[in-house]
Amino acid sequence: xxxxxxxxxxxxxxxxxxxxxxxxxxxxxxxxxxxxxxxxxxxxxxxxxxxxxxxxxxxxxxxxxxxxxxxxxxxxxxxxxxxxxxxxxxxxxxxxxxxxxxxxxxxxxxxxxxxxxxxxxxxxxxxxxxxxxxxxxxxxxxxxxxxxxxxxxxxxxxxxxxxxxxxxxxxxxxxxxxxxxxxxxxxxxxxxxxxxxxxxxxxxxxxxxxxxxxxxxxxxxxxxxxxxxxxxxxxxxxxxxxxxxxxxxxxxxxxxxxxxxxxxxxxxxxxxxxxxxxxxxxxxxxxxxxxxxxxxxxxxxxxxxxxxxxxxxxxxxxxxxxxxxxxxxxxxxxxxxxxxxxxxxxxxxxxxxxxxxxxxxxxxxxxxxxxxxxxxxxxxxxxxxxxxxxxxxxxxxxxxxxxxxxxxxxxxxxxxxxxxxxxxxxxxxxxxxxxxxxxxxxxxxxxxxxxxxxxxxxxxxxxxxxxxxxxxxxxxxxxxxxxxxxxxxxxxxxxxxxxxxxxxxxxxxxxxxxxxxxxxxxxxxxxxxxxxxxxxxxxxxxxxxxxxxxxxxxxxxxxxxxxxxxxxxxxxxxxxxxxxxxxxxxxxxxxxxxxxxxxxxxxxxxxxxxxxxxxxxxxxxxxxxxxxxxxxxxxxxxxxxxxxxxxxxxxxxxxxxxxxxxxxxxxxxxxxxxxxxxxxxxxxxxxxxxxxxxxxxxxxxxxxxxxxxxxxxxxxxxxxxxxxxxxxxxxxxxxxxxxxxxxxxxxxxxxxxxxxxxxxxxxxxxxxxxxxxxxxxxxxxxxxxxxxxxxxxxxxxxxxxxxxxxxxxxxxxx
Numbered sequence: 001x002x003x004x005x006x007x008x009x010x011x012x013x014x015x016x017x018x019x020x021x022x023x024x025x026x027x028x029x030x031x032x033x034x035x036x037x038x039x040x041x042x043x044x045x046x047x048x049x050x051x052x053x054x055x056x057x058x059x060x061x062x063x064x065x066x067x068x069x070x071x072x073x074x075x076x077x078x079x080x081x082x083x084x085x086x087x088x089x090x091x092x093x094x095x096x097x098x099x100x101x102x103x104x105x106x107x108x109x110x111x112x113x114x115x116x117x118x119x120x121x122x123x124x125x126x127x128x129x130x131x132x133x134x135x136x137x138x139x140x141x142x143x144x145x146x147x148x149x150x151x152x153x154x155x156x157x158x159x160x161x162x163x164x165x166x167x168x169x170x171x172x173x174x175x176x177x178x179x180x181x182x183x184x185x186x187x188x189x190x191x192x193x194x195x196x197x198x199x200x201x202x203x204x205x206x207x208x209x210x211x212x213x214x215x216x217x218x219x220x221x222x223x224x225x226x227x228x229x230x231x232x233x234x235x236x237x238x239x240x241x242x243x244x245x246x247x248x249x250x251x252x253x254x255x256x257x258x259x260x261x262x263x264x265x266x267x268x269x270x271x272x273x274x275x276x277x278x279x280x281x282x283x284x285x286x287x288x289x290x291x292x293x294x295x296x297x298x299x300x301x302x303x304x305x306x307x308x309x310x311x312x313x314x315x316x317x318x319x320x321x322x323x324x325x326x327x328x329x330x331x332x333x334x335x336x337x338x339x340x341x342x343x344x345x346x347x348x349x350x351x352x353x354x355x356x357x358x359x360x361x362x363x364x365x366x367x368x369x370x371x372x373x374x375x376x377x378x379x380x381x382x383x384x385x386x387x388x389x390x391x392x393x394x395x396x397x398x399x400x401x402x403x404x405x406x407x408x409x410x411x412x413x414x415x416x417x418x419x420x421x422x423x424x425x426x427x428x429x430x431x432x433x434x435x436x437x438x439x440x441x442x443x444x445x446x447x448x449x450x451x452x453x454x455x456x457x458x459x460x461x462x463x464x465x466x467x468x469x470x471x472x473x474x475x476x477x478x479x480x481x482x483x484x485x486x487x488x489x490x491x492x493x494x495x496x497x498x499x500x501x502x503x504x505x506x507x508x509x510x511x512x513x514x515x516x517x518x519x520x521x522x523x524x525x526x527x528x529x530x531x532x533x534x535x536x537x538x539x540x541x542x543x544x545x546x547x548x549x550x551x552x553x554x555x556x557x558x559x560x561x562x563x564x565x566x567x568x569x570x571x572x573x574x575x576x577x578x579x580x581x582x583x584x585x586x587x588x589x590x591x592x593x594x595x596x597x598x599x600x601x602x603x604x605x606x607x608x609x610x611x612x613x614x615x616x617x618x619x620x621x622x623x624x625x626x627x628x629x630x631x632x633x634x635x636x637x638x639x640x641x642x643x644x645x646x647x648x649x650x651x652x653x654x655x656x657x658x659x660x661x662x663x664x665x666x667x668x669x670x671x672x673x674x675x676x677x678x679x680x681x682x683x684x685x686x687x688x689x690x691x692x693x694x695x696x697x698x699x700x701x702x703x704x705x706x707x708x709x710x711x712x713x714x715x716x717x718x719x720x721x722x723x724x725x726x727x728x729x730x731x732x733x734x735x736x737x738x739x740x741x742x743x744x745x746x747x748x749x750x751x752x753x754x755x756x757x758x759x760x761x762x763x764x765x766x767x768x769x770x771x772x773x774x775x776x777x778x779x780x781x782x783x784x785x786x787x788x789x790x791x792x793x794x795x796x797x798x799x800x801x802x803x804x805x806x807x808x809x810x811x812x813x814x
Contacts, residue, residue, distance in 0.1 A: 042054070049089055051097055064087035064090075067080075075159060077141065077159040081136075082135060096109050103121065105122065120203075121194070130190050131188070143181070149163055149180075164203065166189055167201070167202055168201045174194070175721050175723045175724065176203065211652070212654070214228075214241055214265065214269075214649075215245070215269065224647070225243050225648055226246060226617065227617075228633040230242075231622060232260065232622040232625075233291050233296070235326070237260035238258060239622060240255055240325065242288075242289050244284065250283070253273040253285075255328060258631065260626060263654050272321045273302060273304060274333075275304040275319075275334075276306060279307060282305050285304070288301050288355045289301075289356065292363075292365070295392060296326060297322055298322070298323040299320055299358070301354040306319070311344050312347060315349075316350040318336070320367065331395070337397060338388065340372055348372075349373060350372050351386070352371075354368065355420050355421050356368070356422065361429045362429070363392045365390040367387065370384075370386075370435075379411050383418070384406070384416075385405035385420050385433060385454075387456070404454050407438055415440060416438050417435045417436065419485045421487050422434075423497060424458065425524050426492060428495070430457060432454075432455055432497050432527075448482060451501050452468060452469055455468075472532070480512050483501045483518070486553075487500050488555065489556055489557040492762075494562070496523060497522040498555055498589070502551045505518070507535070509542075510544070511544050513546035513549075516535055516537045516538070517537035517587070536589065537550040538600055548573060549570065550585070552569050554566070555567075555621070557591065558591075558623050560684075560760045561761065565587075566587050567586045569617060582606075582614070582615035583602055585602055585603065604651065607638055614636075616634045619633065628660055632653050634650070660757065660758055661692060662683075663747070664724075665679075665766065666763045668766065669769040670731055670769070670770060670771065671771050672733050672772055679729065681716055681727070682724050684760075692751070692753075694748070694749065695713075695747065698712045701743055703741035708743075709731050710732070712730075731770060740769055740772050741770045742767050745765060745768060746765045
């Protein structure tokens with residue numbers, strides 16, 4: 001799939017300045033390994049005045065008549081800037097091709113998987129007219145409108161163009177609109193917004209129709225990137241993706257920062273683990289990650305073998321590393337969390353498959369893992385789930401490890417657990433830990449795996465109740481059917497969890513060996529199941545065919561739309577896919593009632609369509625509340641540009657959540673003496689051509705109108721290209737010492753010309769706090785000598801006389 005992008009990123013420094021002095025405030029970026037590889041895997045040559053760029057994915061021809069894309073699989077696609085009075089010849093600029101125009105540069109960045117189109121405005125915009133950039137399009141493909149852009153399709157593939165996003169040099173998003181039809185595209189940016197921007201400004205109509213390559217390989221034999229995990233950082237609007245990098249001599253944990261607004265990589269990948277202190281043969285794997293909003297840190301955990309102390313090669317324990325979320329710098333050194341077995345030095349006992357969740361109430365983490373311990377009455381190879389509380393501010397362990405699961409009778413290694421997952425519940429200050437377990441409770445028998453859960457008191461680490469069985473795959477007592485690899489997410493609006501897993505069931509027309517994705521809603525306050533198991537995936541044309549399967553779900557909760565987004569890896573035969581071609585799929589789920597929203601969505605594009613042998617593993621997903629979108633990551637096998645078949649890399653895909661209208665800040669505050677406060681309302685993820693209106697209103701909280709503030713009611717109109725509106729509330733300073741007060745705000749009656757937008761369920765209301773800034777005068781009842789604002793006895797008498805006089809109380813002269 002070829003993706004065309006027009007990008008506006010402040011981090012880019014133009015090496016070519018048009019009619020201008022160099023921009024002093026922007027530093028020259030370092031050349032990353034990714035950029036080096038992009039140059040290596042794109043062949044650039046000239047034929048006359050035409051520049052030809054070719055690689056395994058496509059061929060592109062740049063001339064005065066524009067650019068012609070000839071993808072490996074897909075239609076020819078031609079784009080030319082409209083309205084130019086004279087022919088402009090392209091020039092090679094490093095790993096890019098530029099067309100130099102009077103007010104901006106039209107740039108094409110040469111990527112391994114695509115060619116990214118950018119319009120870069122280098123100098124402040126001075127005219128009063130809005131900026132329009134229009135291109136003429138010709139293609140042999142059939143035009144269609146897609147969810148996140150537009151496609152030109154033929155039987156072999158597609159060329160895609162995405163929605164526009166505009167950024168200035170500080171990363172601020174500027175309102176913009178884009179219209180696209182079969183034969184033209186038109187971008188509009190308002191002059192008023194360009195005049196307030198920080199330059200350079202870059203325009204990007206691509207939200208990410210194409211997979212993003214996160215790891216950087218040099219083609220070394222035996223190099224594999226695997227088991228990615230992801231967390232979202234709300235403070236910096238970034239993701240941090242971690243994975244295991246495995247070579248013939250080492251296996252360690254690395255992390256990569258990703259811009260939450262654009263999907264761009266921030267800096268290079270950083271190494272986080274240090275197993276064996278540089279000695280080969282000591283490995284780290286299976287990382288997990290959680291974000292700490294209080295300290296703006298991540299905690300990354302993994303299973304590793306180390307040679308510190310009495311530990312020996314082959315003895316796996318759980319380790320952790322604190323990471324500065326703003327810079328990705330390590331905080332301190334690797335920390336060991338688990339202690340499996342009686343003594344170090346015994347490889348018979350180990351800890352693997354960690355997971356972690358952050359508790360913002362107590363500012364601590366709970367790290368869980370699958371462990372083999374010999375604490376009586378347990379025996380070797382009797383795996384159970386363990387947990388360790390960790391102080392989030394210091395990284396210190398809190399107390400000892402806690403055993404959570406109880407599968408089968410103790411002392412019997414035939415019953416075991418696998419695949420633990422965890423999520424924190426802020427409403428009840430609890431965790432829910434889930435796993436796939438082999439138990440003998442009820443009619444279950446040895447070898448029959450189902451999904452179980454355990455509630456944990458987040459303040460103390462104590463278990464709440466006993467293990468809860470969640471899944472019902474096949475008939476009890478039949479080991480042919482089972483449930484594996486659960487994932488869990490918490491819904492703060494309905495105070496529920498959603499637990500998803502892949503399972504082999506015989507419900508309906510399903511048959512043994514036909515794995516699909518299932519889910520179960522859980523009442524977070526009680527642990528009780530809400531209704532029955534829900535089937536989410538539909539792999540293959542018809543039920544009853546075990547050739548098509550779904551595995552390894554991950555789930556994320558979206559509080560803006562009150563929905564879950566579940567992703568998984570699967571083998572499907574929906575054209576043009578064929579049996580054996582594994583891709584990443586997703587399903588949206590209404591979090592209020594568990595109903596599916598639409599059908600399965602394909603997210604990944606590994607290898608050419610219709611060719612088996614390209615595959616994906618270990619998907620994960622995180623929700624970005626700032627931009628109202630998801631980022632899915634996975635381990636994938638691709639053969640394009642810098643990647644080769646059977647060489648696994650880490651990929652990502654952005655997916656826009658349904659558009660919402662919301663308050664930017666749900667809990668603003670203002671000083672009583674400020675006089676007023678401005679309230680910003682924003683639309684996120686919407687078609688910029690959609691004309692939207694919404695009513696806003698204020699109501700008394702503890703503040704009372706009109707004595708504390710002036711009531712604010714009205715209607716906001718978002719015209720084409722406008723994504724932010726502001727209204728003002730007047731604040732009255734009463735000079736009284738009466739404490740902080742609150743005003744309740746709400747949005748209602750949303751109307752739109754094109755539909756497809758709703759009120760944000762978490763941020764359609766807001767509470768303004770009026771901060772009382774009237775302080776009492778200090779009083780020194782003892783009186784005495786001196787200044788410092790103290791009130792002596794004479795001053796107190798004078799004050800008393802003035803009070804008596806105010807109430808016309810007669811006094812004798814003292």
